[in-house]
Amino acid sequence: MPIALRYAARTDLGLGPKSRNEDSGYAGPHLLVLADGMGGHAAGDVASSMIVGQLAPLDGESMGADSALPALETSIREANSRLRTAMRDNPDLSGMGSTTIAMLRAGNKLAMAHIGDSRAYLLRDGTFSQITKDHSFVQQLVDEQRITQEEAEDHPQRSLVTRVMTGHEDDEPDLSMRELKVGDRYLLCSDGLSDFVRSDIIQEILTEAATPEDAADRCIEVALRASARDNVTVLVAEVIDLDTARAPSTIPQIVGAAAVHERAGKRTRGLPISPAEKAATLTREASGRAAPTEGETPTLADEDRPGVRTWGRRVLVPAVALIVLVGAGFAAWTWSQRQFFVGPDGGFVAIFRGVSQDVGPLRLSHPESVTTISVTDLPTLYQDLVNNRIPLDGRADADGRVTILRQAAEECRQQAAGGLACGSVPVTSPTPSPPSTAPVAPPVPAPSTVPVAPPVPAPSTVPVAPTVPAVGTP
Incomplete structure (x- = not known):
């Protein structure tokens, strides 16, 4: 058949x-x-x-x-x-x-x-x-x-x-x-x-x-x-x-x-x-979205007509472009200051405001608060996450993630006190953090383990799948 x-x-x-x-x-x-x-x-x-x-x-x-x-x-x-x-x-x-x-x-x-x-x-x-x-x-x-x-x-x-x-x-x-x-x-x-x-x-x-x-x-x-x-x-x-x-x-x-x-x-x-x-x-x-063939440069409708580029256009176009660039730059800076991530600062877990990338000498983030959690006290998996930065969805999400890390560090200390080596994950499941949509930064894993973080769903009236998802933006 x-x-x-x-x-x-x-x-x-x-x-x-x-x-x-x-x-x-x-x-x-x-x-x-x-x-x-x-x-x-x-x-x-x-x-x-x-x-x-x-x-x-x-x-x-x-x-x-x-x-x-x-x-x-x-x-x-x-x-x-x-x-x-x-x-x-x-x-x-x-x-x-x-x-x-x-x-x-x-x-x-x-x-x-x-x-x-x-x-x-x-x-x-x-x-x-x-x-x-x-x-x-x-x-x-x-x-x-x-x-x-x-x-x-x-x-x-x-x-x-x-x-x-x-x-x-x-x-x-x-x-x-x-x-x-x-x-x-x-x-x-x-x-x-x-x-x-x-x-x-x-x-x-x-x-x-x-x-x-x-x-x-x-x-x-x-x-x-x-x-x-x-x-x-x-x-x-x-x-x-x-x-x-x-x-x-x-x-x-x-x-x-x-x-x-x-x-x-x-x-x-x-x-x-x-x-x-x-x-x-x-x-x-x-x-209906035709695209130029590779290597082809689109031609503006009036580009070939003589006399089109008047003095006014030569002045106005750069001026408008400058205004757009300034506005875009301000908007980008404003947006960056609404972003948060968790990362290391002096060996301790810290909450940063901004984005984790820098542009030349310009730093786009600064530590907003430094915790008393030593990065070396965390399980290996969590150390990797912190060192690679954990992007967050607002300050509330940051506080929730810090709570999880604090609990993980405490469990490691308890294991050490009992003569046990701290594993790569905590003994008990940490308390869930507030809903977050921010992906978790991928760690630097052992050969075939690459944790990455997609978002946690926002509250919804539509039922959520009883599945076992994983971090992936993916």
Whole structure:
């Protein structure tokens, strides 16, 4: 029986403070890829778009079931190697990373690779299940029966991921093969959906939607109604019988950072000339957003007419530009003074006002208060977080994080008093901090552990997913 995939890809910036989409999605007739970039200023959007760009050519290759999984694994390793090379060549990209879920269809088989806390769900014959397992700190605590699934939902470190693609050679994804069945519906999503919408609501959406397009649109709509404060990206694919259903479109769809980087010509290798390249062009044409070809410089409508550049224009344009620059600079400074982060100051944990980057000799932050918590008294994991700075969502969030760190330091001291070495995590689960949307800075981990921090959802009247999310802006 001949089968095919009918698919849809959707994304939204979300309602949080992120100014750009760090998610990337690709949906084609044989390939689905979702990558949730991490690193914020460290170019999470570049990481996710590079991964999609590396995997996209698989959609144009014909392969058997035996070769699909090795091909997918090889492409993911190459994508990870490219991240490492890009960070080595460009220090501004240092610290970037991304989750990845990829599904490659070969006949009626599906090769799947997964690393991070982005999720894949399957609706089959009315049964809804999560078919990926989060690579997260909180999931480890659940697996070790140190906390319950219910406690995991409100754990203050539920966004810490333990495995993502960061360019390290030992960033290993989970690999598996599945069999496709007519009527199956697959959903791939970033934690912008799973962190804010309960799984039973997601199941209801997938069950009731008439088409993958309807399901994807509905997922985005419900996530925004739930005040999702992270980028929200979903891919929905349905297995259809070509003997009884109309053949679906085979035009790939690209959303998020990958589409933006392709349109802008920002090709850290970009999307290669492949189905992905074709998809980006067709997407622009369909939306009416024509883009100049690479290397082409747009021409202003009156640029070639003589006598246009009058004296008034020569005076007014620079003046307006100066006003805009001054206004933008003041706005940027004002915004920076409303930001907070936790970091080290003289060996102690401190709350800083501003942003953790400096511009030349100009410091954009200053310690607002220094605690009595010694950084060396903290568990190893928390030391890494503090040393790499923990971005926050206001002063209330800062006080909550300090409370967690104080408790962790006290537990370490108690362990030391009992003759025990302080572990990398506290013995008991810390008291949850006030809701926060700010991502937690990625630590400097042991070889394959890269904790990163996406946001904690803001209060909402829409139920929140009983899942085990991890830190990921992701």
